[in-house]
Amino acid sequence: QVQLAESGGGLVQPGGSLRLSCAASGIMFSIHDMGWTRQTPRNQRELVATITSGGSTNYADSVKGRFTISRDNAKNTVYLQMNSLKPEDTAVYYCTPLRTGYWGQGTQVTVSS
DSSP: OOEEEEEOOEEEOTTOOEEEEEEEESSOGGGSOEEEEEEOTTOOEEEEEEEOTTOOEEEOTTTTTTEEEEEEGGGTEEEEEEOSOOGGGOEEEEEEETTSOOOOOOEEEEEOO
């Protein structure tokens, strides 16, 4: 059974930082490209960052230069370091093994003063 456990969300002031983690189980983690997708309060969904099995990364323009995705295959974990957070980053963040259809429960990120 595939499980994706996101954590690290919370309430942060504009300009602040958060680090999200996603621990995966039930899949051969190291061979999967992974992504972080967010769903805003207006139900808009955006794939914000991806990392291939080989470690190549890609970012949506809305987060480029502020977010960094990384992975630790020994821990079956993918991370999203989020800096210079803005109110428009408020969303539920999900990690997904790309092209599998698997989703976790997500972690809420709220950026507000």
